[in-house]
Amino acid sequence: MAEQTIEVILGDITALAADAIVNAANSSLLGGGGVDGAIHRAAGPGLLAECREIAARQGGCPAGEAVITGAYNLSCRRVIHTVGPVWNGGSRGEPGLLASCYRKSLLLAQSEGLESIAFPNISTGVYRYPRQAAAEIAFDAVVKTLPEVPGIRRVIFVCFDRENFGIYEDLKKNII
Ligand code: AR6
Secondary structure, eight states: OOOOEEEEEESOGGGOOSSEEEEEEOTTOSOOSHHHHHHHHHHOHHHHHHHHHHHHHHOSOOTTOEEEEEOTTSSSSEEEEEEOOOOSSSOSSHHHHHHHHHHHHHHHHHHTTOOEEEEOOTTSSTTOOOHHHHHHHHHHHHHHHGGGOTTOOEEEEEESSHHHHHHHHHHHHHHO
């Protein structure tokens, strides 16, 4: 089987030309701050209009799930919106919900015929998930799901700050 790669980069996910970029959205799907705000600003108003339609049709998106839209003014082809858990101490299902964000996004990308997907560090901003723990879950979920999604050739973890970048680089050295 052809190779599947996992890359770690430091940068702004809105600038990536991957087939899909993943948005760390909230369950309303109607935009917000952080990476969600940056993606909506860069994509333009068409993205919000499509998110509104999805929200009206299915009542938003629960934590751990994912939906897909067009990319409008972004350089990628599609945007996958997933909703991470709010960190509440770790005993309210947060690890499973965070893993599900990565897994469901990969399955959705595969089902749409996409080959490359870029993830931000879901839940580690406004939702306060501890960074080391979140990064371990991200790698673990991706490594475990990749065999089920052979169409996905490239997974890119896009870190926006040096602390997350360091954590991801260390994990990549140890895992791969
Ligand atoms: N590119 C890549 N990563 C980014 C960018 C960017 N342009 N901007 C921020 N990050 P957050 P959450 C990183 O808060 O914790 C929103 O209001 C950031 O450094 O965006 O899942 C939503 O509407 C952090 O590491 O998402 C929800 O209400 C990571 O992205 C809520 O925040 C995630 O931080 C979701 O919170």
